[in-house]
Amino acid sequence: MPLNQINYHKKNILVVDDTPDNLRLLSAMLTTQGFEVRKALNGKMALTACQMVLPDVILLDINMPDMDGYQVCQKLKADEKTCEVPVIFISALDDVVDKVKAFGVGGVDYIAKPFHGAEVVSRIENQINLRLLQVKLQEKNFLLQQALDNLKASQVQQIQNEKMVALGQLVAGLAHEINNPISFIYGNLQYAGQYVKDLVNLIEAYQQEYPKATPKIQQIAKDIDLNFIIKDLQNLIGAMYRGSDRIQEIVLALQRFSRHDEAEMKQVNIHEDIENTLVMLQHRLRETADRPAIIIVKDYGNLPLVTCYASELNQVFMHLLNNAIDAIEEGVGSREWGMGNLSLEEGVRSGEWGMGNLSFNPYSLLPTPQIRIHTEVTELNMVKIAIADNGPGIEESLRSRLFDPFFTTKPVGKGSGLGLSISYQIIVQKHQGNITCTSSVGQGAEFVIEIPIKQQEH
Template identity: 40%
Template sequence: MNSNYSPKGDILIVDDTLDNLRLLSTMLMQQGYEVRSVTNGQTALMGIQAQPPDLILLDIQMPGMNGYEVCQRLKANPQTERIPVIFISALNEVFDKVKAFTAGGVDYITKPFQVEEVLARVENQLTICRLQGQLLKALAQEKELNQRIEAMATVEERNRIARDIHDSLGHALVALNIQMETALTLWQTDPTQAYEFLKEAKKLGSDALKAVRQSVSEIRSDPLQGKLLENAIATLTQEFYRTTGILPQCQIDLSYPLSNQVNTVVYRIIQEGLTNICKYASATHVQIQIHTTAEGLLLVLQDNGTGMSIDMSADGFGLQGMRERTTAVGGQLEIHSQPGAGWRITARFPRLVA
């Protein structure tokens, strides 16, 4: 016996006529099918429950429980409802085709049997069944893949929110810390001036709290909040001026339309860049250049501060966030810095129509 033998399908024949059972069984086994036979509906239901077949050939006229009833019970059971049923009927019997299909049958064959017809109808239904199984498997795999993609998207969304919190809150807290340090320094010598710095620190603290709430509630998905990019950058530079006393020199040309995605990335890069200058640069001059052409946008942010070896901060969360944001819209980011030579951030973006 060949241990690698695999039947073409498992078929259950239900017929109270033994001659029919023998004829159909022989016919199908010769074609490589595995065949089981029973003579009544009740036994058939128990056998199907114990070992569901791939296909059922079901006689209509049987004592006790006819074929219609057997089929209806199968279709009412979630475990057996997908098994295809081909009804068997004699030519001289009254065969209600509408009732057969309403009960759940998928096809029918008539006695006396024509070998070619029986084999064609059986193989047709088994092929349909196999294709349905493959489709269900493919759908299950697609569902699993979609779940994995959703999980990855969730992680990416968390990272995005984390970057938003880092960019918005970090910017506000750096400015707040500088205001508080200045107020403490002036507290004894110039209380009035110190009080003004404390008032500004309080405002920055309120802004930081608002940024956290907005990020958590995902309102920060649009940090521009409907503002034009020029106006949003002007707000950043004014905040930078109040914090450091340095008013960045801006050269902005937005003659060509930009997508909101690119606007947002440009805004975030400038925001993070100014935050880093506050933290590390000790600069006296800051320049922001933005130029658009028919091909895209060029952003340059540079200062004349102390600078540092780029390898020291290449993995910093802020710079990583800049790179990720730029790449996400198809842009390129270059960061240059050397001790004593300041920072220069250059970003190039392809033009996306707003």
């Protein structure tokens, strides 16, 4: 359907030609067809006119002084504002080489002089209709991308919800199953300790009353090293008490970490939640055959109680700390981490390695693996939690996609690509905060969380 039969607003056509007669002819012809026409006698005027009002189509002569049509088109295509405007070349040149060059610099059509009015109008209408279709296609692509992003976000949220429910049930079950036997052990340790003490007193009384025991008793005492047993029994009882206390601490940390019975917002101590998360990760921080123990450097500020979804915030701490440990272990495997381009001697002298504030072990060929946790209250009344590692760092090309659902930098089977996207949803969408990553190859990575101290009413 011709454009002049469609109920659209007048299309703006910019005609660029250094010959005034051509401008008048084209202007009169297009105006009668219902177009709004603007005129430019040279390339500089054309570029200025495009910046003032963006045309729908440009008719561009090739042979012009100072700046020919090819140069004008190149400048138009290099500008983000004008790069999508269709350019139709009009020229007396009808050589194949000229046409190829016109299309090469970004032209969409080519009309040879002398031109026919109907041909010019038809070609303009075709380009306008193509442009309209292109815009509609871009809009549909945008809507499809939005729908895809929403679907991914819904999937991530569903997975997160299912994980939280499963975690709460698992922790509640574990705590119940562990609490029963450990309470039994802990309660009986008191009696066992007293029984042992009574038996030791009895043996010592026998030693005093019967200093000359029979040869058989003397031999047994020698074989079992009775004196050592008597001295070490209290140490054993003390170790069992400490072990039982530790198990109870871990169970309590599990319960606090999951907070399965605290789904609503409440005021929490951020440092306690970080400590509970670290308890959960103790097994990953210990020394292994491939690396020394990972040191946790705590740089805690003076934080008030923070209103938040505690269990979900704990999930973020878990994701970030796990990622930091993964990065350190990846760096140990590649041996390309921590000190960047510094030599061992330079690293020891300057102490400038990893994230800059972490210490260095001069007795090792590699820097001591460390994770630094920094907290503070910002000037905007936000709580800031920064978790930095001295691993190999993250390439710039990957950092922009870190929080995309299902994107991961880890090998196949090592990561789901959900940890950081879930963290983003929890921090940005549920807590009106922000989460960022700063990193460079060889210099470790730092993730920074900021959330308001008090949440607005939903």
